[in-house]
Amino acid sequence: MRIATWNVNSLKARLSRVEQWLTETSPDIVCLQETKLSDDAFPAMAFSTLGYEAVHHGEGRWNGVAILSRLGISDVVDGFAAGIEPDTEARLLTASCGGIRVATVYVPNGRELGHPMYHHKLTWLARLRQHLEATADSTTDVVVCGDFNVAPDDRDVWDATACHGGTHVSEAERSALGSLMEWGLVDVLRLRHQEPGLFSWWDYRAGNFHRHLGMRIDLLLASAPLAQRLSWVLIDRNARKGKLPSDHAPVVAEFS
DNA sequence: ATGGTCGAGTATCGA
Secondary structure (H helix, E strand, O other): OEEEEEEOOOHHHHHHHHHHHHHHHOOOEEEEEOOOOOHHHOOHHHHHHOOOEEEEEOOOOOOOEEEEEOOOOEEEEEOOOOOOOOOOOOOEEEEEEOOEEEEEEEOOOOOOOOOHHHHHHHHHHHHHHHHHHHHOOOOOEEEEEEEOOOOOOHHHEOOHHHHOOOOOOOHHHHHHHHHHHHOOEEEHHHHHOOOOOOOOEEOOHHHOOOOOOEEOOEEEEEEHHHHOOEEEEEEOHHHHOOOOOOOEOOEEEEEO
């Protein structure tokens, strides 16, 4: 079973590249973020043609998340589970696909340290943990993947000194991500690859991609029993190259 | 020269 996550930075602008990538990569389950589409504008037919059922939770101009599956889709939840303070934005979508509880997440960026949106980011991550507690239990295989807007440790940024003092690397953000993972999730890329410099996002500006100035902020987290079935995992840098790329590369993992 | 580019939409804002 092959599972992928990709922040596409506008599915409208990226559709032809996404279609091409799906054909080449053949994932069974795909989590998308930043579709920037309303539900009405979501191109379900394009994915159906490629063999995917799809669900989308969007708002139009910003945010927007989707799940594509070749293994069926059921028990869909838009946003946080009942009983948790609702999100005013479309950043979370959960569904069951082929026996796995799958959540696609687009964590708030945070803007800058101390900004109201930074505090919102921290509480959002705490609510995501509550959501997992409400929507899955220890007997369920779970995947939580997407754009976390947090680099888990200093190996995950091009220069820890240069990044210090900004968002994505603060202790509070890393701690909030850690709390989420303590629910019982494993960062599967680090099961196979320990080296620094494995990035999933590069700013469009200043030729950062070609200068290797990036961060690993797109994570594929799996519950421990599922993580033990990991066959391989990679970040597909090739998808960041060429014409009209997203500023994020997909992360793909294969489970036996 | 302390920016640099995208994508939303059409003036700026968000990332």
